[in-house]
Amino acid sequence: MATESDPVVTRVTVILNTPDDWFTWLFSRRDVANRHGLWRYMNPDVARELLPELTEATEPQLIDYRAGAIRISDLTADDRESYRWECDRWERRRSEYRTQKKALADLNTDISKTIAVRHIHLIKDHETPYDPLVALKKFLCPTDATRRRELADMYIALKTAPRAAKKVEQ
Numbered sequence: 001m002a003t004e005s006d007p008v009v010t011r012v013t014v015i016l017n018t019p020d021d022w023f024t025w026l027f028s029r030r031d032v033a034n035r036h037g038l039w040r041y042m043n044p045d046v047a048r049e050l051l052p053e054l055t056e057a058t059e060p061q062l063i064d065y066r067a068g069a070i071r072i073s074d075l076t077a078d079d080r081e082s083y084r085w086e087c088d089r090w091e092r093r094r095s096e097y098r099t100q101k102k103a104l105a106d107l108n109t110d111i112s113k114t115i116a117v118r119h120i121h122l123i124k125d126h127e128t129p130y131d132p133l134v135a136l137k138k139f140l141c142p143t144d145a146t147r148r149r150e151l152a153d154m155y156i157a158l159k160t161a162p163r164a165a166k167k168v169e170q
Contacts, residue, residue, distance in 0.1 A: 013114060014028050014114065015114055015115065015116055016114060016115040016116060016119065016136065016140060017115075017116040017118075017119075018140070019140050019141065019142040019146070020142075021140075022137075022140050022141045022142060025114065025115075026044075026133075026137075026141075028114070029107070029110070029111065029114075029129075029133070032107060032110065033107060033129075036099070036100060036103035036104075036107075037100065038054075038100060038103060038104055038107065038129075040052055041053070041054050041104065041129075041130070042104075042107070042128070042129040042130040042133060043130075044130065044133035044134045044136075044137045048130065048134075051130065054097070054100060054101065054104065055097075056094060056097045057090055057093035057094055057097065058090075059087075059090055060083060060086040060087055060090055062074065062075065062083065065079040065082060065083050066079055104128070104129060107129045108126075108127075108128065108129045108132070111123065111129055111132050111133070111136075112132070115136065119136065119139070119140070122135045122136055122139055123135055123136065
């Protein structure tokens with residue numbers, strides 16, 4: 001039950017249907033990706049080769065602390081403490097990795113749910129969010145020339161007075 005002190009929450013889902021929707025739609029996707037720290041893995045403005053890869057942290061090994069160690073009892077007290085600290089750190093990083101991996105999959109689903117049905121063919125068979133974003137950008141992102149032309153047309157329309165304008169009395 002909402003009270004007077006509760007803020008009003010309005011959810012808007014932007015559906016990518018025309019090039020006019022591109023920037024608003026992309027803003028929504030970027031906002032969700034940034035919330036999970038994932039935009040750097042899926043930014044369609046960056047070449048695939050330059051994108052970092054989301055990788056799982058490697059588990060610490062006993063041998064990294066003492067040559068030939070196969071049990072924790074083979075380590076010195078200081079090495080045991082360091083090893084346990086690294087294991088705890090690894091667990092946290094692994095948990096974060098799994099959370100990000102799930103968020104990446106959710107973003108991929110979110111992309112497919114927020115585009116018009118007529119554009120589904122553009123994103124079929126893409127596994128990562130980066131690939132559909134690039135495909136959609138190629139077909140639906142307005143070019144700079146298009147944007148300049150649209151802005152010029154809007155400016156000209158604003159400059160011309162309406163045809164049925166009444167004279168304002170002075």
